[in-house]
Amino acid sequence: MGLLKELRSLSGDPQSRRCIYAISGTFLGILFMFYWVYSTNSLALRALTFLTLFDFANLVSALIFRWSEKQAPSLTFTYGYSRVEVLAVFSATLLTQFISFFIIKEAVHHLLEGLDFRPDSMLPATVFGLGLHFGATFLVKNPAYEHLARSSPSNWVQDSVNDLGSSLFGYVPLLAGLFLPGKPLNPLALVTCLSSLGVAASYYLVTSYDLPGADPLIAILISFITIATLLPMTVYTSKVLLQTTPGHMISSLDKCLREAATLDGVLEFRNEHFWTLTWGVLAGTLDVRVRRDANEQTVLAEVTHRLSQHVTLLNVQVIKEETAALFNNIAHTPLMTSSRPTVTSASATHGFRPATKLNASGFRNERTL
Numbered sequence: 001m002g003l004l005k006e007l008r009s010l011s012g013d014p015q016s017r018r019c020i021y022a023i024s025g026t027f028l029g030i031l032f033m034f035y036w037v038y039s040t041n042s043l044a045l046r047a048l049t050f051l052t053l054f055d056f057a058n059l060v061s062a063l064i065f066r067w068s069e070k071q072a073p074s075l076t077f078t079y080g081y082s083r084v085e086v087l088a089v090f091s092a093t094l095l096t097q098f099i100s101f102f103i104i105k106e107a108v109h110h111l112l113e114g115l116d117f118r119p120d121s122m123l124p125a126t127v128f129g130l131g132l133h134f135g136a137t138f139l140v141k142n143p144a145y146e147h148l149a150r151s152s153p154s155n156w157v158q159d160s161v162n163d164l165g166s167s168l169f170g171y172v173p174l175l176a177g178l179f180l181p182g183k184p185l186n187p188l189a190l191v192t193c194l195s196s197l198g199v200a201a202s203y204y205l206v207t208s209y210d211l212p213g214a215d216p217l218i219a220i221l222i223s224f225i226t227i228a229t230l231l232p233m234t235v236y237t238s239k240v241l242l243q244t245t246p247g248h249m250i251s252s253l254d255k256c257l258r259e260a261a262t263l264d265g266v267l268e269f270r271n272e273h274f275w276t277l278t279w280g281v282l283a284g285t286l287d288v289r290v291r292r293d294a295n296e297q298t299v300l301a302e303v304t305h306r307l308s309q310h311v312t313l314l315n316v317q318v319i320k321e322e323t324a325a326l327f328n329n330i331a332h333t334p335l336m337t338s339s340r341p342t343v344t345s346a347s348a349t350h351g352f353r354p355a356t357k358l359n360a361s362g363f364r365n366e367r368t369l
Contacts, residue, residue: 265294
């Protein structure tokens with residue numbers, strides 16, 4: 001009932017409603033693809049079908065993104081549910097790679113056993129699968145995979161196709177713009193097109209030259225291309241889930257911290273942590289220890305101003321010098337007293353507003369999904 005209630009609330013949004021229709025249509029198309037896989041017993045077509053299943057997972061992650069946008073932060077999940085989408089993308093890429101390994105194992109078994117192969121419906125299934133992929137990709141906007149296509153490192157498949165295309169079509173005006181140096185092709189569209197060409201080549205080799213072993217060999221090649229394409233995405237999303245600092249932001253953040261360290265009254269920074277919360281959203285927390293005569297609000301405003309240029313969701317706490325000494329004294333005091341240090345803090349959210357709760361010791365009680 002809860003799932004139906006959420007779907008009913010999402011159906012009021014035109015983008016979410018289009019996504020639901022696309023999920024339903026893609027699911028029916030995948031059923032047709034599996035029927036063709038069963039009738040042809042082609043491993044290459046099976047590898048292409050699992051790529052369309054990955055497109056189905058993309059649409060589900062897009063719907064999760066629409067759902068997470070409507071969810072407000074809570075005391076349990078102070079930054080909201082935006083990381084659910086990251087987890088969904090990570091699971092989809094990892095599952096598709098595991099399936100590719102199983103296809104490789106099945107292809108080796110087909111090579112050794114020489115199982116029955118019926119290539120009659122391979123070409124219609126290939127055209128249908130290619131159309132299903134592009135329909136699922138371009139009918140619904142998916143910010144997650146658009147960000148992954150731009151930000152994740154390019155793989156050897158993209159680099160090889162880009163180099164080959166620039167060499168062959170570099171002087172053709174209409175095609176030269178597709179193969180620009182340093183601008184790799186869309187990885188998901190590329191792997192689907194290469195897989196479709198592989199299935200067509202398998203059909204041609206089997207029907208024209210009577211080479212049934214070509215189908216499992218091409219299935220192995222498609223599986224390796226799929227793994228090479230999705231592995232950088234898996235690594236990228238795993239770093240997001242592990243809350244690591246983005247490599248391209250380290251120098252900018254260090255520069256901001258060095259500039260903030262020169263402010264009047266600032267003694268040191270503690271517990272600084274900056275991480276990617278979700279696609280394109282950088283979060284950070286920072287403790288600033290200042291002298292007892294320092295102006296807390298001025299330091300707070302200056303540090304927040306410098307870091308908020310790069311950090312979307314920022315939480316800064318200013319701790320005075322005697323507060324730090326009080327912390328040290330409390331650590332060596334056998335009996336806890338009722339006195340509590342005063343901590344000045346500020347949050348710069350730029351559209352996000354985390355829910356924060358102080359526990360009895362004066363520290364934030366937060367948990368991030």
